Amino acid sequence: MDPLKSISAIAASGMHAQGVRLKITAENVANAGSTGNTPNEDPYRRKMVSFSELVDRASGDSKVKVSGIDRDTSDFPLKYDPVHPAADERGYVRTSNVSSIIEMNNMREASRSYEANINMFDAGRRMRRQMLDLLK
């Protein structure tokens, strides 16, 4: 396959993967305050995205794919709130294990990587135009 054409496909796979990551980050941030309604019910468990390399067998390009969305298994932090419906007999509520600093960091990194992929897309497009200009 034409390498210039491959560039757009590879950059698009990168953009898609970073988009999924950003979406998961948004879900985590939105659910940062979600707790259960009863003491036995678990609060929201943070989601994590993992990437892996995907080799396109037809063209030999190495793209990227989202290999899995897993749950963070770390412990839920406890908050003292005896009037909460999910409070246990000692008055503690288990809250979701989302850390806003980590999510902020994740968001920044995802949008930076997304931008880098857009730049590659653009670079490929410029090269293609230069080549097509030879026909003029």
Added chain:
Amino acid sequence: MDGLSFFNLASKRMSWLANTQRVVAENVANADTPGFKARTTEEFDKMLADGVQAPLKVSHPGHIRGAEASSVGVEEDPDAWSSSPNGNTVSLEQQSIKANEINENYQLAASLYRKGHELVRLAATGVR
């Protein structure tokens, strides 16, 4: 027609640059993949010396022509800048510098091609 190998050289250069840009795009796309090692293509002069290897022979249009896509050798980048705890060695900064360099070189090769074409036209018609 010895002078025409000029076109051959320019188009080889362009195809090498396009392939290198493809490898850079792969690096950027995999900038967050754990364990991914930054890659680069073999040097242009090395590719010229070795010659482009012929693709696999196929007896059916559905077969994959293995070597065609990677007629330029791809290897792990020995000068990768960064290495993160998850084993990834891609540095976005390094890759964008590379992408820009490749773009400029591509432009250079394209203008050389055009100049060569003008030269041939001048020789054939005598009109500038």
